[in-house]
Amino acid sequence: MRIVVLAGGIGGARFLRGLKQAAPDADITVIGNTGDDIHLFGLKVCPDLDTVMYTLGGGINEEQGWGRADETFHLKEELAAYGVGPEWFGLGDRDFATHIVRTQMITAGFPLSAVTEALCDRWKPGVRLLPMTDDRVETHVAVELDGERKAVHFQEYWVRLRASVPAEAVVPVGAEQSKPAPGVLEALAEADLILFPPSNPVVSIGTILAVPGIREAIADAGVPVVGLSPIVGDAPVRGMADKVLAAVGVESTAAAVAEHYGSGLLDGWLVDTVDADAVTRVRAAGILCRAVPLMMSGLDATTQMAREALAMAEEVREA
Ligand code: GDP
Ligand code: CA
Numbered sequence: 001m002r003i004v005v006l007a008g009g010i011g012g013a014r015f016l017r018g019l020k021q022a023a024p025d026a027d028i029t030v031i032g033n034t035g036d037d038i039h040l041f042g043l044k045v046c047p048d049l050d051t052v053m054y055t056l057g058g059g060i061n062e063e064q065g066w067g068r069a070d071e072t073f074h075l076k077e078e079l080a081a082y083g084v085g086p087e088w089f090g091l092g093d094r095d096f097a098t099h100i101v102r103t104q105m106i107t108a109g110f111p112l113s114a115v116t117e118a119l120c121d122r123w124k125p126g127v128r129l130l131p132m133t134d135d136r137v138e139t140h141v142a143v144e145l146d147g148e149r150k151a152v153h154f155q156e157y158w159v160r161l162r163a164s165v166p167a168e169a170v171v172p173v174g175a176e177q178s179k180p181a182p183g184v185l186e187a188l189a190e191a192d193l194i195l196f197p198p199s200n201p202v203v204s205i206g207t208i209l210a211v212p213g214i215r216e217a218i219a220d221a222g223v224p225v226v227g228l229s230p231i232v233g234d235a236p237v238r239g240m241a242d243k244v245l246a247a248v249g250v251e252s253t254a255a256a257v258a259e260h261y262g263s264g265l266l267d268g269w270l271v272d273t274v275d276a277d278a279v280t281r282v283r284a285a286g287i288l289c290r291a292v293p294l295m296m297s298g299l300d301a302t303t304q305m306a307r308e309a310l311a312m313a314e315e316v317r318e319a
């Protein structure tokens with residue numbers, strides 16, 4: 001079975017761990033969000049690709065959900081001693097090595113997809129990890145700061161400002177001109193099943209869908225497309241997805257997110273048991289829906305979520 005998963009960082013990565021358990025023989029391709037990528041200290045940092053790679057490769061800081069386990073921060077402290085920032089972005093010594101290798105390879109002319117493959121040679125995530133595009137796409141957020149409207153990099157909005165001001169617009173800068181990375185459209189065309197894990201619908205999955213050709217390839221794939229809600233009990237489980245959903249005019253509920261994707265894209269949608277009353281509304285939108293536990297509290301719970309998604313795909317296929 002060939003499964004394609006569109007993934008952001010933590011939500012996508014944790015779900016993938018369960019999916020690998022639930023479908024050990026499946027051939028899994030992950031299309032990763034690169035809209036969060038940022039250049040820091042002259043290095044190219046790809047937070048979502050790295051979160052997937054470290055989580056599946058056994059190098060993640062488990063409690064935090066991002067960054068490396070057993071991390072130290074000497075390099076960052078030394079840079080700060082020179083007055084060189086930003087200090088608000090957590091880059092540890094071990095993590096720095098990844099960004100140095102990546103930047104060296106990019107400078108030598110390799111596309112991000114080839115670099116990601118090379119990094120995965122070390123981590124062996126057990127999935128094929130593809131960036132959504134080799135082109136530069138950067139998510140920017142329009143905010144009002146000190147009485148002035150300005151656009152800030154997504155990381156500045158999320159990490160430095162902690163989404164403390166309303167997001168007025170979210171723009172994946174460069175997406176319109178970007179092309180899917182090699183292998184992305186092929187993987188979608190050959191997929192038996194496409195999954196949207198509980199990743200951020202706007203700045204993770206929304207950004208991937210903004211790369212011309214990807215949304216169409218999913219809609220035209222003719223295979224079940226099943227998603228899992230990142231919104232539980234009308235709030236994101238982690239992070240500040242409600243802030244970016246508001247920017248695109250979508251209320252922070254499991255049903256509204258399903259409607260936002262729409263029946264043109266989604267065939268099935270899983271909501272948490274606390275959102276059981278959303279099922280009727282989602283079904284009315286032409287999307288198969290069921291309420292099951294959606295908290296990724298551990299590998300067993302996450303594996304069970306993946307099983308539910310696979311079962312729903314079967315149901316879509318039979319319908
Ligand atoms: P990011 O790039 O690190 O922000 O990660 P993603 O975009 O892949 O996932 C972020 C989303 O995961 C957030 O909107 C959370 O609400 C969601 N999320 C995190 N943990 C859980 C969980 O245990 N269950 C569900 N249903 N969603 C979760
Ligand atoms: Ca992210």
